[in-house]
Amino acid sequence: xxxxxxKIKSTILYYPTINIPNNDWLRKVxxxxxxxxxxxxxxYQGENSIEFSPEVAFLWQEGLFRPFNPSMLAAKHEIAxxxxxxxxxxxxxxxxxxxxxxxxxxxxxxxxxxxxxxxxIEWLEAMGLARREHDSPWLMFENITANAYMSLxxxxxSRVDSHATIPGTGWDIFQDLIYHxxxxxxxxxxxxxxxxxxxxxxEDVPFEDILDFKRRRELDLIRFRQxxxxxxxxxxxxxxxxxVIQLVQKHQQKIQLGLADLVxxxxxxxLSIVFGSLKSILKLPVPTLLGAGLVAADLATDFVxxxxxYEIGGLMVAGGIQIGDYLIKEHVRARxxxxxxxxxxxxxxxxxxxx
Numbered sequence: 001x002x003x004x005x006x007k008i009k010s011t012i013l014y015y016p017t018i019n020i021p022n023n024d025w026l027r028k029v030x031x032x033x034x035x036x037x038x039x040x041x042x043x044y045q046g047e048n049s050i051e052f053s054p055e056v057a058f059l060w061q062e063g064l065f066r067p068f069n070p071s072m073l074a075a076k077h078e079i080a081x082x083x084x085x086x087x088x089x090x091x092x093x094x095x096x097x098x099x100x101x102x103x104x105x106x107x108x109x110x111x112x113x114x115x116x117x118x119x120x121i122e123w124l125e126a127m128g129l130a131r132r133e134h135d136s137p138w139l140m141f142e143n144i145t146a147n148a149y150m151s152l153x154x155x156x157x158s159r160v161d162s163h164a165t166i167p168g169t170g171w172d173i174f175q176d177l178i179y180h181x182x183x184x185x186x187x188x189x190x191x192x193x194x195x196x197x198x199x200x201x202x203e204d205v206p207f208e209d210i211l212d213f214k215r216r217r218e219l220d221l222i223r224f225r226q227x228x229x230x231x232x233x234x235x236x237x238x239x240x241x242x243x244v245i246q247l248v249q250k251h252q253q254k255i256q257l258g259l260a261d262l263v264x265x266x267x268x269x270x271l272s273i274v275f276g277s278l279k280s281i282l283k284l285p286v287p288t289l290l291g292a293g294l295v296a297a298d299l300a301t302d303f304v305x306x307x308x309x310y311e312i313g314g315l316m317v318a319g320g321i322q323i324g325d326y327l328i329k330e331h332v333r334a335r336x337x338x339x340x341x342x343x344x345x346x347x348x349x350x351x352x353x354x355x
Contacts, residue, residue, distance in 0.1 A: 009034035011161070012168035012345060013068060015154035016147035018050055024203040025170050026055060028276050028347050030064070030210050031221055032198065037165065039153060040067035041112035055207055062211060068157050070115040076160050083156045084120055086329075090148055091129070095182050099144050099173070107131055109146035110138040115153065147171070151178045155344070168345040172279070175344050179281055179328060186327030188284040189343070192232060193277065196319035197255060197308065199263055200276040209271060217265045227251070227258045228278075235323065236284055244304050248321050252308050275317050279346035281326055 012033045014020050020038055029036060036059065040050060052060060059065035073080050090096055105128055113121075113132075116139055124130035129145045141149065151167075151174040158165040169175055181187075201210050214221065231251040238244045266273050304323040309316060328343070 009163045011035050011037050011066065011158075011163050011165040012347075013037040013039070013154050013158050013161075013165050015039070015167055015169050016150040016171060016174050018150070019053065020056060025347065026059070027201045027203060027205065027207070027210060028198075029168065030059075030207075031200065031214055032225055032278075035064050035066050037066045037068050039070055039115070039150060039157065041070055041114040058207055064211070068154075068161070070112075070153060070157065072160055073153070073156055079156060079160060080117075083152065084117060087120065087149060087152050088123065090152060090177060091124075091127070091145065093177075093182055095177055095180075096144070096148060099177075100142070103144075105129065105142050107140040107142055109141045109143045111141050111146055111149065113137050113139055116149070147174055148177055151175070155179075166343070166345055168347055170347060172346050175281070175346050179326075179344055181327040181329045183327075186329060189326040189328040190235065190282050190284065191279060191322075191324045191326040192235060192282060193279040193322040193324070194228070194255075194319070195277045195308075195322065196275040196317060197259070197321075198276045198278050199259070199266055199273045202272040202274055205272055213266070213269050213271050216269070217262075220262050220265050224258045224262045227254050231255070232280065232282055236282055244323055245306070248304055248306050248323065252306065252321060256308070275319060276347065281328070281343040283328060283343055 010033050012029050012035075014025070014036065015038075018039055018041075020026055020036075026036065038056075052065075056065055060067075073083060107130060111130075114137070116130075121130055121132065121139060124141070124145065125132070129142045131140050133140055151169070151171075154167040155178055158167050201213075231247070231254070234247050234251070235244065238247060263273075304321070306321050308319045308321055
C-alpha cells in the first residue's frame with residue numbers, strides 16, 4: 001500500500017532527449033499531470049550525471065519532477081532483453097531507414113554508457129550509427145538513432161515504473177516510430193486528438209504562477225481531467241463508427257461544460273493561456289471495427305473528425321476532436337504489463353486563441 005506521501009501519481013515521462021529542451025513543453029503538461037519525468041543516468045557515486053535547467057531544478061525541489069534512472073530497466077533482465085530486441089527491430093525497420101536515408105551519418109548526440117549494453121553499442125558501431133569515446137562515459141550516436149533509442153527506453157521504463165507513468169513527447173515522428181506498426185497488421189488501437197481544447201499556460205507565464213494556480217485550483221483541474229479520462233475510457237468500448245460519433249457528440253458537450261467551468265478560473269487568477277492539443281494512443285482491449293483496416297487500406301486518415309467551436313470569455317475558439325485507427329506494434333499487445341488504456345501522449349500548444 002502507498003502512504004499519502006507515496007500515493008500512485010500520474011506521471012508523464014518525457015522523450016526523446018535527457019534534457020527537456022523546451023520550457024514551453026513543461027508549461028503545457030504541468031497542470032494535467034502529478035509529476036513530470038525524464039531519463040537521467042547516474043554516475044558511479046549515484047548522483048545525477050547532468051545538471052538540470054533552473055526550471056527543472058525548481059520543479060524537482062517542489063516535488064513535481066522525477067529523474068528516471070535507466071538502471072531500473074537493467075535490473076529487469078528479461079524485459080531489458082526485450083527492449084534491446086525491439087530496438088534492433090526499430091533500427092532495421094523501413095520507417096527508420098526512411099528517416100536517415102540520404103543523410104550524412106554524423107555522430108553528434110551523446111548517450112551515457114550506463115544506458116546502453118555492450119551488445120547494442122557493438123551492433124551500432126558495426127552499422128556506423130554510434131561509437132565509443134576514449135576515456136569518456138559518453139557514447140556518440142547518430143542523432144535520429146539516439147532519439148529512437150531514448151524514445152523506446154522511455155516506453156520500457158514507464159512499463160516497469162510503480163506509478164501510473166505514460167511516455168509523452170512533442171515529436172510525433174518518434175511516437176509513431178516506437179508505437180505504430182509499419183505493417184498492415186498490428187494490435188487494435190485508436191488515436192484520439194483533442195485539437196485546441198486544453199487550456200495551457202502561455203510561454204511567458206512564470207513557473208511559480210503556474211504552481212500557485214495548480215494548487216489553488218486543484219479540484220477544478222481534477223474535474224476537467226476526469227472528463228477527458230471518461231471520454232477515453234468510453235471510446236475503448238466502441239465497436240462501430242456510429243457509436244464513436246455518438247460518444248464524441250456526447251462528450252464534446254461535457255468537455256464544453258468543463259471548459260466553461262475551468263477557463264474562468266484562469267481569468268480570475270490572471271493566468272494567460274493558449275488552447276493546446278493532446279493526442280493520445282489508446283489500446284483496445286479486444287479487436288473491434290475500429291481496427292478494421294481503414295488505415296491499411298488507405299481509405300481514411302481520420303476515422304472521425306468533428307469540429308468543436310466554443311466561446312470563452314467572449315473569444316471564439318475553433319478546435320476539434322479527431323479519432324483515427326492506429327495499428328499498434330505486436331510487441332505492445334503481447335506484454336501483460338501494458339494493459340493500460342493510454343500508451344503515449346503527444347502534447348502541443350496552439351498560438352491562436354490567446355487569453
